[in-house]
Amino acid sequence: xxxxxxxxxxxxxxxxxxxxxxxxxxxxxxxxxxxxxxxxxxxxxxxxxxxxxxxxxxxxxxxxxxxxxxxxxxxxxxxxxxxxxxxxxxxxxxxxxxxxxxxxxxxxxxxxxxxxxxxxxxxxxxxxxxxxxxxxxxxxxxxxxxxxxxxxxxxxxxxxxxxxxxxxxxxxxxxxxxxxxxxxxxxxxxxxxxxxxxxxxxxxxxxxxxxxxxxxxxxxxxxxxxxxxxxxxxxxxxxxxxxxxxxxxxxxxxxxxxxxxxxxxxxxxxxxxxxxx
Amino acid sequence: xxxxxxxxxxxxxxxxxxxxxxxxxxxxxxxxxxxxxxxxxxxxxxxxxxxxxxxxxxxxxxxxxxxxxxxxxxxxxxxxxxxxxxxxxxxxxxxxxxxxxxxxxxxxxxxxxxxxxxxxxxxxxxxxxxxxxxxxxxxxxxxxxxxxxxxxxxxxxxxxxxxxxxxxxxxxxxxxxxxxxxxxxxxxxxxxxxxxxxxxxxxxxxxxxxxxxxxxxxxxxxxxxxxxxxxxxxxxxxxxxxxxxxxxxxxxxxxxxxxxxxxxxxxxxxxxxxxxxxxxxxxxx
Numbered sequence: 300x301x302x303x304x305x306x307x308x309x310x311x312x313x314x315x316x317x318x319x320x321x322x323x324x325x326x327x328x329x330x331x332x333x334x335x336x337x338x339x340x341x342x343x344x345x346x347x348x349x350x351x352x353x354x355x356x357x358x359x360x361x362x363x364x365x366x367x368x369x370x371x372x373x374x375x376x377x378x379x380x381x382x383x384x385x386x387x388x389x390x391x392x393x394x395x396x397x398x399x400x401x402x403x404x405x406x407x408x409x410x411x412x413x414x415x416x417x418x419x420x421x422x423x424x425x426x427x428x429x430x431x432x433x434x435x436x437x438x439x440x441x442x443x444x445x446x447x448x449x450x451x452x453x454x455x456x457x458x459x460x461x462x463x464x465x466x467x468x469x470x471x472x473x474x475x476x477x478x479x480x481x482x483x484x485x486x487x488x489x490x491x492x493x494x495x496x497x498x499x500x501x502x503x504x505x506x507x508x509x510x511x512x513x514x515x516x517x518x519x520x521x522x523x524x525x526x527x528x529x530x531x532x533x534x535x536x537x538x539x540x541x542x543x544x545x546x547x548x549x550x551x552x553x554x555x556x557x558x559x560x561x562x563x564x565x566x567x568x569x570x571x572x573x574x575x576x
Numbered sequence: 577x578x579x580x581x582x583x584x585x586x587x588x589x590x591x592x593x594x595x596x597x598x599x600x601x602x603x604x605x606x607x608x609x610x611x612x613x614x615x616x617x618x619x620x621x622x623x624x625x626x627x628x629x630x631x632x633x634x635x636x637x638x639x640x641x642x643x644x645x646x647x648x649x650x651x652x653x654x655x656x657x658x659x660x661x662x663x664x665x666x667x668x669x670x671x672x673x674x675x676x677x678x679x680x681x682x683x684x685x686x687x688x689x690x691x692x693x694x695x696x697x698x699x700x701x702x703x704x705x706x707x708x709x710x711x712x713x714x715x716x717x718x719x720x721x722x723x724x725x726x727x728x729x730x731x732x733x734x735x736x737x738x739x740x741x742x743x744x745x746x747x748x749x750x751x752x753x754x755x756x757x758x759x760x761x762x763x764x765x766x767x768x769x770x771x772x773x774x775x776x777x778x779x780x781x782x783x784x785x786x787x788x789x790x791x792x793x794x795x796x797x798x799x800x801x802x803x804x805x806x807x808x809x810x811x812x813x814x815x816x817x818x819x820x821x822x823x824x825x826x827x828x829x830x831x832x833x834x835x836x837x838x839x840x841x842x843x844x845x846x847x848x849x850x851x852x853x854x855x856x857x858x859x860x861x
Contacts, residue, residue, distance in 0.1 A: 314764075315671050322667040323675065325660050326682050329732055332707065333697035334685065340700045379606045386599040401607055404615070407843055409793020410691075411813040412832040415820065416614035419621055419829070426617065450610050474592055483594035505687075512690025514796035515813065519820060532692040532796070539696060539800065548700065551693045558688040562681050565688075 337555055341548035352538075352546035353553070357526050361534035362553070367442065368530060369510045372449045376506050377499065380457025384495075385487075388465040389473075402458050405451050414519025417448050421520075440522030445530060448516040453506040460502035460575070461495055468494050497572040501565065508561040512554060618836070621829040633830040638806055639815060643834070646812040649723060650791035653730035658784040661738020662776070668739075669746045683740070686733050691796025694732050698725070698801045721803030726811060729797040734787035741783030745776055778850035785846035789839040 300308075342349055352358065383402060387395055405413065421428045421438040428438055438444055472494070476486045492499075514532040521528040529537060531550055538547035568575055622630065633639060667673075668680055686694065702709045702720040712719060719725050749772065757767050773780075795813040802809045812835050819828035 315673075318663060319667050319671055319673050322660075322664050323679060326664065326679055328708075329728075329735060330682050330685050333694065333701045333732065334689075336700035336706060337693065337697045379602065382599040382602040382606075385595060386603050389593050390596050390600070392600070398603070398607065401611055404611055407789055407839060408615075408836060409795065409813060409839065411795050411816050412618070412793065412836050413614070415816060415828055415832045416618045418820065419617035419825070420614050424825075427613070447610070451614065454606070454610055470593060477592055477594070486594075508688050512688075512693070514690060514692040518795075519817065532690045535692045535696060536800075539699075547696060551696050554690045554693045555697075558685065558690065558693070561688045562684055565684075566681060 334555065337548055337551050341545065341552045343548075344545050348545050349549050349552075352543070352549040355546060357529070358531075358534055358538075358546065358550055360526055361529045361531045361550070364442070364445075364529065365511055365531040368445050368449055369507055371446050372453065372510045373503060373507055375450060376453055376457050377503060379454060380461055380499070380502060381495075383458040384461035384465050385491075387462055389470055399462065403455050405453075406455055410452065410513065410515025411519060413451050414448055414516040417444065417451070417516075417520050421447065439520050440524065441528060444520040444522075445517050445528065448520045449510045449513055452513050452516055453509045456506035456509065457499065457502035460498040464495055464498045464575070465491075497568055498575045501568050501575050504561055504564050504568075508558060511557055618829055618833055621825065622833045625826050625830060629826065630830050633827045634834060638810075639812075639831060641807040642810050642812045642815045642831075645723060645726065645809060646792060646835075647838075649726040649730055649811075650788055650794075652727040653734060653791045654784050654788040656727075656731050657734050657738035657787045658780060661735070661742055661783055661787075662780065664739045665743040665746050669743060684736055687736050691733060691794065692800070694797040695729060695800030698729055698732065698797065702728070702801065720801055721805075721809065723809055725801035725803070726798050726809060729801050730791035730794050733794050733797045734790045737787040737790060738783050741786060742776060742779045745779040749775055781846050781850050785842045789842050792835060792839050792842075 383398070386392075387399060408416075418439060419425050421444065423429060423432045423437065423439070431438065438447065472490050473486050476490045477483075481489070512532055513530075514536075517530055518533060518536075521530070521533065523529065523533060523537075525537065531554055535547050535550045535554070538544075538550060625633075664679075664683060668676065668683075699720060700706055702712070702725060704710070704713065704720075706720075709720060717724075719728060753771050754767050757771055762770070793813060795811070795817075798811055799814055802811065802814075804810050804814055812831055816828045816831050816835070819825075819831065
């Protein structure tokens with residue numbers, strides 16, 4: 300090899316080594332270490348204390364509430380996402396582009412602002428809340444409020460996965476099925492759904508992670524009633540403020556494990572189905 | 577010879593795709609109840625306030641201090657993430673090394689990890705008994721319960737924006753231009769400045785503004801480590817919460833509206849500056 304080329308190669312290798320080291324160091328310091336720290340703190344008083352703090356009635360209740368919220372919010376998200384994608388990609392109508400933009404809006408709105416908006420409409424002094432108040436129906440500071448605000452935070456996820464995909468696949472297959480005599484539902488279940496199922500799952504997994512982890516918006520509309528409207532992230536804060544450090548970190552590990560599972564599932568889908576993203 | 581289809585036939589042809597009424601109905605109902613109505617309520621509340629009252633709330637010392645803390649920390653986090661985002665994207669796109677997949681997965685962790693967990697994790701790392709906290713204490717640096725804690729929390733939650741917005745563009749860079757420049761004797765720095773960065777800058781700006789908008793509104797990750805001292809380490813989001821607890825809806829709305837418009841202004845400005853509209857980020861928020 301020519302000495303100049305050799306020098307160039309050596310310089311390149313040295314640069315690669317330095318850049319990789321800096322990148323890894325940054326990622327380890329900013330994200331790796333904090334994640335490790337949660338688990339170290341959670342188990343700092345031993346496995347027994349960890350299990351005991353997870354089994355606290357309040358924490359168990361928070362887990363239950365979080366699961367219920369996700370179980371309600373997810374199907375609604377899926378139905379909305381499919382509806383929006385079907386309407387937007389299969390038809391042309393005035394305001395189509397605007398609708399896409401509006402659906403994406405919740406991504407640029409901070410959680411606390413979102414929670415406040417909900418109080419203003421659905422709280423007892425708000426437009427809708429005040430109307431329902433006459434019949435003693437309360438939407439805020441209970442499960443309804445938590446579900447509603449979770450829907451706001453997560454509604455773009457499924458739709459934004461499906462819209463580009465259904466735009467690409469087009470209407471040909473569905474039109475063929477329809478001309479062969481399939482009805483609308485049959486066409487959807489046998490033609491559309493197989494095409495979009497992985498993108499649907501992908502969006503649902505991301506939405507699910509967000510529902511489970513939402514903190515700010517839920518904090519505003521749930522009223523933070525101890526043992527009642529505490530989802531798991533709120534319970535983490537409550538335990539931490541109570542100086543129950545092991546309890547707080549133990550609850551946090553459950554959420555961290557869910558987050559890691561979400562990432563693993565996501566990369567599995569991405570690896571198998573590159574067209575989904 | 578012209579051939580026109582009978583009207584009835586043409587209509588049948590157009591409406592072959594079923595479900596327009598149903599899907600659009602569901603979509604519009606949901607969009608109105610879940611997105612539009614709550615957002616318009618905020619603007620309605622702001623409209624009722626009147627400019628004088630709005631100004632009085634916003635120009636109060638505590639609100640101004642909260643905005644100063646929020647914006648300065650968000651800017652710091654953004655600058656940090658824009659630079660490191662570029663580096664991380666470069667390393668992931670151009671190099672192969674052991675642990676690359678793990679690094680790639682780690683970048684998305686802030687998207688998947690609940691903000692409250694991020695917040696409590698940072699406290700675990702930076703408080704008096706934390707690994708970093710102890711290390712920094714020897715150098716007389718305090719991070720937990722200071723402004724630096726806020727900046728670090730915001731950095732954590734907005735890492736993915738800096739990387740994931742630049743990454744797809746970096747993957748599509750034409751290496752032949754770089755090679756041509758190098759054979760013509762350009763230095764590495766010149767290649768980066770004149771060939772690579774001109775292709776990257778729109779996504780670089782977009783990623784930075786997304787990170788900034790996210791940092792402005794970040795709440796969960798910040799409040800654990802901020803110490804939340806009024807005038808010193810109190811962020812705008814927390815002040816909204818405090819005003820809500822006092823049932824002071826006008827003040828909460830004034831601060832929230834300002835925060836919202838600030839974030840939207842940054843995103844719109846970035847969209848205009850980079851000459852692109854709408855969809856830019858390929859991954860969830």
